[in-house]
Amino acid sequence: MVTIEEALRIIKDQKISLKSEPKPLEEVLGYALASNTVSPFDVPEFDNSAMDGYALCGLYQEYQLVGEVAAGDSKDVSLKDGEAVRIFTGAKVPKDTMAVMMQEKTSVKESILYLDEMPKTGQNIRRKGGQLTEGQAVFEKGHILNPPSLALMGSLGLSQLEVFSKPQVNIITTGNELVKPGDPKTAGQIYESNSYAISGALQQFGFQHHQKTQIKDDFEATKAGIKTALESCDVLIISGGISVGDYDFVKQSLEENGVNELFYKVFQKPGKPLYFGRKGNQFVFALPGNPASSLTCFYVYVLPLLQKLSGYGNYGLPTYQFPIKHAYENRFGRPSFLKAAVVDGKVEVLDGQGSSMIQSMAKGNALAFVNEGEVLNEGDLVKCKLIA
Numbered sequence: 001m002v003t004i005e006e007a008l009r010i011i012k013d014q015k016i017s018l019k020s021e022p023k024p025l026e027e028v029l030g031y032a033l034a035s036n037t038v039s040p041f042d043v044p045e046f047d048n049s050a051m052d053g054y055a056l057c058g059l060y061q062e063y064q065l066v067g068e069v070a071a072g073d074s075k076d077v078s079l080k081d082g083e084a085v086r087i088f089t090g091a092k093v094p095k096d097t098m099a100v101m102m103q104e105k106t107s108v109k110e111s112i113l114y115l116d117e118m119p120k121t122g123q124n125i126r127r128k129g130g131q132l133t134e135g136q137a138v139f140e141k142g143h144i145l146n147p148p149s150l151a152l153m154g155s156l157g158l159s160q161l162e163v164f165s166k167p168q169v170n171i172i173t174t175g176n177e178l179v180k181p182g183d184p185k186t187a188g189q190i191y192e193s194n195s196y197a198i199s200g201a202l203q204q205f206g207f208q209h210h211q212k213t214q215i216k217d218d219f220e221a222t223k224a225g226i227k228t229a230l231e232s233c234d235v236l237i238i239s240g241g242i243s244v245g246d247y248d249f250v251k252q253s254l255e256e257n258g259v260n261e262l263f264y265k266v267f268q269k270p271g272k273p274l275y276f277g278r279k280g281n282q283f284v285f286a287l288p289g290n291p292a293s294s295l296t297c298f299y300v301y302v303l304p305l306l307q308k309l310s311g312y313g314n315y316g317l318p319t320y321q322f323p324i325k326h327a328y329e330n331r332f333g334r335p336s337f338l339k340a341a342v343v344d345g346k347v348e349v350l351d352g353q354g355s356s357m358i359q360s361m362a363k364g365n366a367l368a369f370v371n372e373g374e375v376l377n378e379g380d381l382v383k384c385k386l387i388a
């Protein structure tokens, strides 16, 4: 049995080699960049107008109107002192423009432009290189591409990026009692639900599973199922069959498939019988079958590994501290990730902390960490991971 810290440290310390691939800009959200990016040109590339209005040459309150420049116009307009042109947001400002006045502060009579106020030098002009200059560092290798990053890369004209590949994930669920939702079931059977939670949590963080297999509680079937799954994945996530029952065959089947144990059992609730192992460059998590245990272990342990394998520098859900809404004592005898709801900046520990209870987790949005035996008073700060 290891502590939570030891388990996380073992995951963090895994030596891995990252793969990279070129991908189109449309498909790189959530990927980490595999190389540094510098700006190929100044952004913006030319002085341009921040407003719909008038580009002014010289600083006066009256000008002779001599033409128009729209966004995208490439013609070179030159202005003489005392002249102005109609201009629109994003349009290249004529050479010698001193300022742009927004149209709401102007009036025009017979080609004479009148300003309601004196313009100021540089007013409403977005300068060449104002955001980035040619050759300037934009992102370092490892930067995780979020929507504004995609906009920035697009604005640099980059249609394809070199990113770290994401791991291929397979899922196995185990249990004779499990029936696919929608299929008929008999007494003693239940509907299989963990794979939907795991697959959903994968999607929540930009991953997806490749194969999903359901295996009966049978040693040979488990061994064969694991062998097949390991033929096509970087990370195998198994749910159930990892405890000490007579029908829990996962651990032995992993050993017989050449998977080396890195830890088994974590001093925590839920998810005590969690297993983590490695075979070459492949990793295996066997998550305890109880629905809340399996999903909690996904968020706390599986997600950081998947992100590390995707080239993330910082991985795992961040921890935030919130004051607790009510007094609470952890009487579970183990450090606990409690199903909780963070609302209006306060955390509430929800009813229904059993490892099989998924309803409370579904209605909440956080895992609140409370140490073994810890006694909290209303307002005390609690470490939380937000899961929704």
Ligand SMILES: Nc1nc2c(c(=O)[nH]1)N[C@H]1C(S)=C(S)[C@@H](COP(=O)(O)OP(=O)(O)OC[C@H]3O[C@@H](n4cnc5c(N)ncnc54)[C@H](O)[C@@H]3O)O[C@H]1N2
Residues within 6 Å of the ligand: 173, 174, 175, 177, 178, 190, 191, 192, 193, 194, 195, 239, 240, 241, 242, 243, 244, 245, 248, 271, 272, 273, 287, 288, 289, 290, 291, 293, 355, 356
């Ligand atoms: N003698 C002991 N018994 C148990 C221990 C222990 O230390 N000693 N640990 C308990 C804890 S803690 C957990 S968690 C479970 C984990 O057991 P397994 O990983 O072997 O899981 P199963 O026995 O296969 O299933 C547990 C529970 O979850 C339901 N389940 C399983 N898979 C699914 C699924 N895909 N969808 C929905 N529900 C699922 C299953 O029906 C069981 O009710 O062991 C305790 N026992």
Ligand code: MOO
Residues within 6 Å of the ligand: 268, 269, 270, 271, 272, 273, 288, 290, 293, 355, 356
């Ligand atoms: O620790 Mo067990 O994982 O669900 O209660």
